[in-house]
Amino acid sequence: MKVFYMKQDSKTIIKKNKIIIIVNNTISYRKQRQELAEEFCHTLLHIGNQTNYFNTINLDKQEQQAKRMAAYLLCPIYILKNVSVSYDTYMLVDELADTFNVTTEFMQYRLKLIWEQDLDMIICNKGVFYGYIPIE
Structure with a gap:
């Protein structure tokens, strides 16, 4: 797994069993920590490419699951x-x-x-x- 801080929205890319997490470097450090944790949780919880979702209900559900897990991770x-x-x-x-x-x-x-x-x-x-x- 590699993490890059770039001037773009945070996201996770998984290709050929390699994981790349991109974290938005224009937001506060605390927000970066939260987004990194959420993206990391996506890698553990979800499979597939979220950009292909036409059903926002599934996408919203995955975002909430990752946010909840990130909350447990950062504030146990x-x-x-x-x-x-x-x-x-x-x-x-x-x-x-x-x-x-x-x-x-x-x-x-x-x-x-x-x-x-x-x-x-x-x-x-x-x-x-x-x-x-x-x-x-």
């Missing part, structure tokens, strides 16, 4: 459980994103996979973590 639950949050306090999603070197939006996506809702922060109360949704 065993490390999330060990994030240092002071006892009986909170940590903003932005701070978690900094800890895992991902974008805030990606961190929100990962937390949504855990708590099945959009979160602004996690709260530690008596050693137990909770997701927090502000009341509007």
